[in-house]
Amino acid sequence: MFSHLFISVTDFDAAFDFYRALMAELGLELRFCEQEKPWAGWQSAGGARPLLVIGRPFNGQPHHPGNGQMVALNAANRAMVQRAYATALAHGGSDEGKPGLRPHYHADYYGAYFRDPAGNKLCVVCHQPEP
Template identity: 60%
Template sequence: MLSHLCLGTNQFARAYGFYTALLGELGLVEKFCDLQKPWAGWMTPGVARPLFVLGGPHDGQPAAPGNGQMTALLAGSRAQVDRCHRLALAHGVLCEGPPGLRPHYHANYYGAYFRDLDGNKLCVCCHEEA
């Protein structure tokens, strides 16, 4: 369904460090990084798409998070959701909802919500039973 997802940042080096740690915890690997552009992309090992791309906006204007937009990243376990949330908070991001069940979505939905260093809303979630 998705080819790639791009998130903008105003401080690439700082955001790159955060996303390298977060996406690494989720098992993604870096496909490319160009500090001059600046942008970087991550992928599931051995799978070309979808790509998660981080970079400065192409139009040279400041990056700004959208209202009502959220990027949800899939975790393989509830423990992985917990680890990602702790990792995110250790990088200084804003918690938007601690890890926990959200049965109003479905019986096994376990997620954590936070805003990255540029204010982009993220979720890390698992749909599997404990």
């Protein structure tokens, strides 16, 4: 469905450290990192798309996290959600909702919510029942 998602950041180095750790926890591969631009992108193992890209806004204006915007990333299982959440907080993220079931979405929705160091809201979610 998506070609790529671009998440703007203020401090590229802090954001790169955060996303590098988070993407590794989710099994996503670094496709590129160009410090001089600066921007970096990750992809699913062995796939070319979709990409998740971080970088400074292209127009050179200051970054502002969106109100009501969120990027949700898939996790293979609930343990991965828990590890990703812990990794996010350990790398400068802030809590927006601890890992747990959210049955108001559907019976097996297990997610965690947090913000990256630039204030962008993220979710890591598993839609599978516990084995």
